[in-house]
Amino acid sequence: MADITSLGISEWLVAQCRQMGINKATPVQENCVPAILQGRDCMGCAKTGSGKTAAFVLPILQKLSEDPYGIFCLVLTPTRELAYQIAEQFRVLGRPIGLKDCIIVGGMDMVAQALELSRKPHVVIATPGRLADHIRSSSTFSIKNIRFLVLDEADRLLEQGCTDFTKDLEVILGAVPAKRQTLLFSATLTDTLQELKTIAMNQPFFWESQSEVRTVEELDQRFILVPEKVKDAYLVHLIQTFQDEHEDWSIIIFTHTCKSCQILNMLLREFNFPSVALHSMMKQKERFAALAKFKSSIFKILIATDVASRGLDIPTVQVVINHNTPGLPKIYIHRVGRTARAGRNGISITLVTQYDIHLVTAIENQINSKLKEFPVKEAEVLKILTQVNVTRRECEIKLESTDFDEKKEINKRKQMILEGKDPELEEKRKAELEKIRKKKKQFKEKIQQSLERKEASKVQRRIKKKKRRQERQAATKQQ
Numbered sequence: 315m316a317d318i319t320s321l322g323i324s325e326w327l328v329a330q331c332r333q334m335g336i337n338k339a340t341p342v343q344e345n346c347v348p349a350i351l352q353g354r355d356c357m358g359c360a361k362t363g364s365g366k367t368a369a370f371v372l373p374i375l376q377k378l379s380e381d382p383y384g385i386f387c388l389v390l391t392p393t394r395e396l397a398y399q400i401a402e403q404f405r406v407l408g409r410p411i412g413l414k415d416c417i418i419v420g421g422m423d424m425v426a427q428a429l430e431l432s433r434k435p436h437v438v439i440a441t442p443g444r445l446a447d448h449i450r451s452s453s454t455f456s457i458k459n460i461r462f463l464v465l466d467e468a469d470r471l472l473e474q475g476c477t478d479f480t481k482d483l484e485v486i487l488g489a490v491p492a493k494r495q496t497l498l499f500s501a502t503l504t505d506t507l508q509e510l511k512t513i514a515m516n517q518p519f520f521w522e523s524q525s526e527v528r529t530v531e532e533l534d535q536r537f538i539l540v541p542e543k544v545k546d547a548y549l550v551h552l553i554q555t556f557q558d559e560h561e562d563w564s565i566i567i568f569t570h571t572c573k574s575c576q577i578l579n580m581l582l583r584e585f586n587f588p589s590v591a592l593h594s595m596m597k598q599k600e601r602f603a604a605l606a607k608f609k610s611s612i613f614k615i616l617i618a619t620d621v622a623s624r625g626l627d628i629p630t631v632q633v634v635i636n637h638n639t640p641g642l643p644k645i646y647i648h649r650v651g652r653t654a655r656a657g658r659n660g661i662s663i664t665l666v667t668q669y670d671i672h673l674v675t676a677i678e679n680q681i682n683s684k685l686k687e688f689p690v691k692e693a694e695v696l697k698i699l700t701q702v703n704v705t706r707r708e709c710e711i712k713l714e715s716t717d718f719d720e721k722k723e724i725n726k727r728k729q730m731i732l733e734g735k736d737p738e739l740e741e742k743r744k745a746e747l748e749k750i751r752k753k754k755k756q757f758k759e760k761i762q763q764s765l766e767r768k769e770a771s772k773v774q775r776r777i778k779k780k781k782r783r784q785e786r787q788a789a790t791k792q793q
């Protein structure tokens with residue numbers, strides 16, 4: 315790795331890097347920083363934990379120090395927590411030049427944000443939804459003179475996943491100048507490469523880490539094949555084992571829904587594990603508090619949905635457990651990337667049921683590496699099975715007695731209203747769609763059955779024909 319001084323940044327910035335423990339440039343920094351300093355658009359695709367944030371923060375701060383004004387740079391990122399983390403890197407590295415940053419994310423006071431924006435911060439770090447709201451509703455700030463536009467986790471921003479950013483991105487892209495430097499970074503850029511190229515227009519410098527395996531070497535990737543009904547007992551057993559063997563280890567457990575996240579947290583707490591939950595149905599203040607408690611190791615276990623799967627940089631995380639096998643290899647790559655960061659070791663364990671084996675095959679094909687089985691003493695798991703399952707049921711009943719599902723429904727409706735949709739109409743449309751889907755399914759099944767019947771009668775006819783032929787042959791032989 316090259317020394318940090320070779321990047322072409324000023325002495326004050328080198329000194330700041332050294333203070334942060336950054337002495338050598340990682341490959342993504344070594345390649346992308348000089349290109350960005352030359353004024354080129356840049357697309358950087360490098361493994362999780364490889365220092366992509368500094369790869370854009372450093373050249374932006376360098377350029378800002380040469381020609382400081384506000385608003386100089388806009389960084390977009392998919393989650394609120396990530397926005398705070400990026401802002402922290404800007405703040406630490408940019409302290410000598412008195413950097414003013416401003417974080418614009420949902421769940422926080424909009425008026426205070428509008429005021430901050432009007433004060434022309436050098437850098438705005440935002441999630442697309444809230445920034446687009448400000449652009450639509452306010453004339454107290456302008457991003458039409460920005461020099462840099464950064465899309466961190468760029469592929470996620472363009473995806474039409476459960477949170478669809480595309481409409482908000484359109485608003486934002488309409489408000490930034492055409493003449494700008496665009497920087498796009500992610501550990502998984504390649505799926506959305508063509509769309510990204512239209513955002514980074516000026517023949518961007520493209521850099522991708524050359525490596526067959528898409529996950530880091532320091533990560534020990536394991537799986538456990540478990541029947542669905544004993545998953546939680548395995549989880550409790552695993553955590554107990556890690557806790558007994560390692561005092562200072564932190565664990566992130568990923569699960570696929572907010573409800574599952576909430577129940578697992580309740581379950582682990584019943585077993586006296588120090589856990590906190592992080593999911594999108596929590597209030598923003600609770601989300602920040604949970605993350606802060608986990609980061610400071612007050613709580614050693616974080617149970618999260620994919621809201622925490624990208625970008626979060628918590629060095630103490632030694633273990634990632636996938637309570638469900640991710641449906642997309644990309645999600646797997648980001649989730650397991652929460653450990654084994656910046657050259658540290660880590661282990662990931664994916665709980666795989668008999669229905670998920672094809673997902674593991676897809677993951678292995680994408681990452682170009684095989685997951686190894688994690689040995690477990692099944693007898694130990696069996697000992698706690700009944701207790702875990704009974705406790706889980708109790709937690710489910712407890713949760714049902716709260717307004718969790720109701721809140722989810724209200725949140726969904728709120729989201730629809732924000733998107734300009736009528737919840738009642740959407741409900742009707744959904745019911746209609748369900749009806750059509752059902753009919754289609756019935757129709758498909760009917761066709762399938764009739765095809766099967768036809769096929770069966772064809773086979774029967776063929777058997778009969780064959781039989782008759784054999785009988786005829788036997789008869790001619792006898793004659």
Ligand SMILES: Nc1ncnc2c1ncn2[C@@H]1O[C@H](COP(=O)(O)OP(=O)(O)OP(=O)(O)O)[C@@H](O)[C@H]1O
Binds near residue numbers: 360501
């Ligand atoms: N050159 C360097 N030397 C040592 N540590 C570094 C260097 N650059 C960055 N780091 C540290 O490495 C860690 C991971 O960096 P960062 O969060 O930028 O990773 P990333 O590539 O963005 O990962 P992800 O894809 O998960 O978002 C951070 O703690 C950061 O401070």
